[in-house]
Structures are given as C-alpha cells and as structure tokens.
Amino acid sequence: MLRREALSVVAVEHVGAYTLLRAARGSLEPGTPGQFFMLAAPNRVLPRPMSVCAAPAGELWFLIDAIGPGTRALCMLGQGDVVQALGPLGNGFRLDVERPLLVGGGIGIAPLPYLSQSLGRPPAVLGFRSNRHAEAAVLVPNAEVVVEPTLVTEAIPGGYDILACGPEPMLDAVAELAPGAQLAWEAPMACGYGACYGCVVEVDGELKRLCVEGPVLCAA
Amino acid sequence: MILNASGCLDALSAPEVAHGLDAFVTKTVTPEPRAGNRPVRIAETDHGMLNSIGLQNPGIDRFLDSVLPCLAELGIPIWTSVGGASPEEYAHMCERLDGRREVVTIELNLSCPNVASPDGDAAEIVAAARAATDRPLYAKLSAAVPDLPAVARAARDAGADGLSLVNTVRGLALDERTLTPRLGREVGGYSGPALKPIALAAVFACYRETGLPIVGMGGISGGSDALEFLAAGAVAVALGTVLFADPEAPRRVRRELDEQLRERGIASPAQATGIAHIARTSRAPVVAA
Numbered sequence: 001m002l003r004r005e006a007l008s009v010v011a012v013e014h015v016g017a018y019t020l021l022r023a024a025r026g027s028l029e030p031g032t033p034g035q036f037f038m039l040a041a042p043n044r045v046l047p048r049p050m051s052v053c054a055a056p057a058g059e060l061w062f063l064i065d066a067i068g069p070g071t072r073a074l075c076m077l078g079q080g081d082v083v084q085a086l087g088p089l090g091n092g093f094r095l096d097v098e099r100p101l102l103v104g105g106g107i108g109i110a111p112l113p114y115l116s117q118s119l120g121r122p123p124a125v126l127g128f129r130s131n132r133h134a135e136a137a138v139l140v141p142n143a144e145v146v147v148e149p150t151l152v153t154e155a156i157p158g159g160y161d162i163l164a165c166g167p168e169p170m171l172d173a174v175a176e177l178a179p180g181a182q183l184a185w186e187a188p189m190a191c192g193y194g195a196c197y198g199c200v201v202e203v204d205g206e207l208k209r210l211c212v213e214g215p216v217l218c219a220a
Numbered sequence: 221m222i223l224n225a226s227g228c229l230d231a232l233s234a235p236e237v238a239h240g241l242d243a244f245v246t247k248t249v250t251p252e253p254r255a256g257n258r259p260v261r262i263a264e265t266d267h268g269m270l271n272s273i274g275l276q277n278p279g280i281d282r283f284l285d286s287v288l289p290c291l292a293e294l295g296i297p298i299w300t301s302v303g304g305a306s307p308e309e310y311a312h313m314c315e316r317l318d319g320r321r322e323v324v325t326i327e328l329n330l331s332c333p334n335v336a337s338p339d340g341d342a343a344e345i346v347a348a349a350r351a352a353t354d355r356p357l358y359a360k361l362s363a364a365v366p367d368l369p370a371v372a373r374a375a376r377d378a379g380a381d382g383l384s385l386v387n388t389v390r391g392l393a394l395d396e397r398t399l400t401p402r403l404g405r406e407v408g409g410y411s412g413p414a415l416k417p418i419a420l421a422a423v424f425a426c427y428r429e430t431g432l433p434i435v436g437m438g439g440i441s442g443g444s445d446a447l448e449f450l451a452a453g454a455v456a457v458a459l460g461t462v463l464f465a466d467p468e469a470p471r472r473v474r475r476e477l478d479e480q481l482r483e484r485g486i487a488s489p490a491q492a493t494g495i496a497h498i499a500r501t502s503r504a505p506v507v508a509a
Contacts, residue, residue: 047459
C-alpha cells in the first residue's frame with residue numbers, strides 16, 4: 001500500500017559536504033534500512049528517491065548530496081517547510097547476517113546509520129573523496145574511514161557479511177571481492193513504485209526495476 | 221473519464237493507483253518481447269521529463285497468457301496499447317486481442333519516439349487494424365508531424381473510432397558537467413507540464429477536423445488542466461508524468477475537475493467538451509447559462 005504524506009521539516013543541517021534533512025515522521029513508518037522515500041523537491045517535475053538515514057523517535061532523516069536541481073531544492077528547504085514523502089518503498093537490507101560489515105562510499109553512506117543501529121553497531125568501512133566529505137562519517141559508529149586515493153575496497157577485511165552502498169564502480173568492486181554481499185544500488189527514478197520502468201539496471205544480463213526489485217540486490 | 225497515459229502505470233505493481241482510474245491503458249504490447257532501451261532511461265528537465273523506456277514488454281503471447289488475466293481481476297476496464305513494425309504486425313496484434321473480452325478498447329501506438337518508426341503511414345496501419353477487429357480502435361498520434369489534423373483525418377477515414385492525443389515528443393537533455401547525453405539512447409520522449417500547450421493545440425485542431433472522440437493528454441497535473449483539455453475537445457483525459465510525482469493524482473484530478481465544473485455550473489464533463497470552439501464575443505468567465 002502506497003503511503004504519501006506532507007511532512008514538516010524539523011531542521012536542515014550541514015554534515016561535511018552533505019546536508020541532513022530532518023522531517024517529522026507524521027504517520028509514515030520508517031521501513032527497514034535500505035528502503036527509501038520519494039521526496040517532492042520544490043518546483044521540480046519529479047520527486048527524488050532518498051534512503052532513510054536514521055529514524056529517531058518521531059523523525060525521518062535523509063542525507064542529501066546537492067548535486068543537481070532536485071537535490072539542491074531539497075537542501076534549500078527550511079525549518080517549518082513541508083515536504084511530500086511517499087514511502088517506505090523498495091526492498092531494504094536483510095538483517096539476518098552473522099558477521100555484518102557495513103561498506104559505504106561517498107553519499108552511499110546515507111542508509112548506513114539506520115542500518116548500523118538496526119544491526120547493533122557493527123564495524124563499518126567508509127570511503128570518501130575528500131576530508132570534507134569524510135566529516136559525514138561521524139554519523140556511522142565504529143567506522144574506519146579512508147580518503148582517496150585510498151579506496152574503500154582496499155580496506156575491507158575478510159570473513160564478514162558485507163552490506164554496501166556507494167557508487168557503481170565501488171559496488172562492482174565489492175561484488176568481485178565478496179559474492180553474496182548485499183548491495184544497495186542507485187539509478188535515476190521517476191515514480192519509485194514500479195510504474196514507469198525508468199530505473200532498471202542490468203544484473204546478470206537481466207533488467208531489474210530498482211524501485212520494486214531493489215534497491216538492495218544480492219551480488220551473487 | 222480519467223485514464224492513464226500508456227506507459228505511465230503498471231497496474232499490477234500499483235493496483236491502488238489503477239483503481240482511481242475509469243480505465244487502465246496498458247503499456248504498449250508488441251508481437252515479440254522487448255527488453256527495452258539500455259539505461260539511463262529517465263532525465264528530468266526544468267519543466268518536464270524525458271523517458272527512454274523503449275516499449276519494454278513481455279510480448280503478446282505472455283501478455284495474453286499471464287498479464288491480461290491478472291489485469292482483468294482488478295475489475296477495471298482495460299485498454300490495450302499495441303505496437304508493431306508494419307501494418308501487418310498491428311493487424312496481427314488486433315486479431316490476437318479481438319477474441320479477448322477483457323479488452324474494451326485497442327489503442328494503436330503509432331508514435332513512440334523511443335523506437336524505430338513502423339513501416340506504413342498511420343492510415344495504412346489503422347486500415348489494417350480495422351480489418352482485423354471490430355473493437356473500438358483509438359489511434360495515438362504525435363503532435364510532431366507537419367500536419368496533424370490531416371493525419372487524424374486519414375486515421376478516421378481508415379476506420380479509427382477515436383484519437384489519443386498526444387504522445388511524447390522527441391527531446392534531448394545533456395549532462396551539465398560533461399555536456400554529453402543524459403539518456404542511454406541519447407534522445408527520449410518529452411512529457412510533463414511543458415507539453416500541455418502543444419497537446420491542447422493538437423486536441424483543439426483534431427476535434428475540429430475529425431469530430432472523433434479524443435482522449436486528451438500531455439502535461440495534465442490538476443483539475444483545471446483537465447478542464448482545458450475537455451474545453452479544447454477531449455471527451456476524456458489521461459494522466460502521465462503527474463502519476464510519477466503523485467500516485468493519488470487520479471482521485472485528486474477527478475475531485476478538482478468536479479469542483480471546477482460545479483463552480484462554473486457545468487452539469488457534466490461531457491457538457492464541457494468543445495466549449496473552446498464556441499464563438500464568443502465576451503471575455504467573461506465561462507459558466508453555464
């Protein structure tokens with residue numbers, strides 16, 4: 001059942017190079033880590049998919065990288081503004097893992113704080129392209145942080161069940177290292193609920209709609 | 221009557237959205253399965269969006285065997301959109317659908333900007349389809365032709381029962397940083413608010429030219445947009461891009477349209493159809509006498 005509600009913005013905070021949008025949850029459920037909401041960006045035609053960064057009591061947090069007109073519009077929201085949210089959508093991470101290790105790259109750390117809390121603060125490895133971007137690592141407990149030119153995949157120890165989110169080349173590299181890893185992918189989306197077939201990605205020669213079959217897919 | 225624009229909704233993925241419609245229009249079905257175009261398939265622009273889905277569909281065999289029975293269970297009248305590479309393929313599709321009572325109308329997609337154009341002109345395709353079925357046939361046309369009313373007239377004369385106006389128009393969006401195409405197939409179909417004046421002009425002209433029933437679509441996001449399409453000559457409207465931003469749009473647009481009609485003293489949507497064509501000397505707001 002699709003749930004859509006106008007949420008009130010509680011605060012908009014800078015976290016390193018990113019922006020943390022905090023909204024009152026209203027009657028929406030936060031869903032499981034890795035699930036996402038479509039957030040209506042002011043004066044834009046299409047909403048933007050944002051995974052839940054954290055779900056403290058009564059709130060939903062979204063970590064946003066202002067890279068285009070939609071994300072910039074969301075980051076320009078202020079306290080008391082209203083943002084339409086549809087969700088939670090998609091399939092999140094499976095939490096039945098024995099030795100979890102969270103792996104995040106850049107804005108791909110967005111779902112990891114919520115995931116970390118749900119899994120009891122497991123170890124994490126996070127990679128960023130600059131020290132300023134790396135300031136966002138404060139959101140993820142028990143994290144080892146690397147900054148380019150060191151790549152996050154160089155810092156992944158063996159013997160863990162990997163749950164990862166990050167740019168496509170990083171996810172491809174993680175999949176090589178760890179078949180069976182759970183990977184949260186990203187694609188431009190129009191609807192977020194399976195209507196448009198816009199967000200397909202090719203996995204093992206098959207096209208999958210990330211919004212309803214993902215965004216978390218198994219690497220193997 | 222409120223429908224979805226073909227391609228803009230998967231009723232099996234979002235049945236509650238489909239239940240807000242008076243009829244559900246399927247994504248275009250083709251003779252063989254199509255994987256669709258390679259990603260990236262979506263690019264928002266300032267006043268609309270581009271899509272390059274490329275008619276992803278399971279093909280007519282699987283559609284008839286496994287998709288159509290599930291759609292029928294939803295209890296919503298089903299319009300089936302069909303595509304093909306030639307008049308013969310369209311005729312074949314119509315023959316296959318002709319025996320299926322679940323399908324109330326066949327829409328001929330004659331104008332997808334994301335795949336190669338079919339052989340044969342609109343009239344030839346409509347004529348071939350007409351010979352293959354007695355079902356109501358709607359021709360879905362693009363405004364991006366030199367003389368749309370002439371195409372619409374030819375479709376009517378070949379046997380079309382109605383028109384679906386308009387399809388998306390071909391557009392291009394470049395990445396602002398790399399200045400390369402944002403879509404995997406480079407160009408895509410442009411839809412959304414910016415398409416509305418183009419679509420209204422198409423409805424206006426084809427209503428006058430053909431007198432056929434018209435499903436108007438292109439940039440409808442609220443009840444006042446829907447009313448304008450009726451005024452230009454549509455008997456029904458279809459929602460496309462707005463469904464992506466607002467899955468509650470079918471019920472909201474219906475509510476807003478009803479309010480608009482009530483405020484103006486217009487008894488029904490049918491009474492609003494074509495009122496833009498009535499010669500008026502006054503610029504006073506339109507309200508029923």
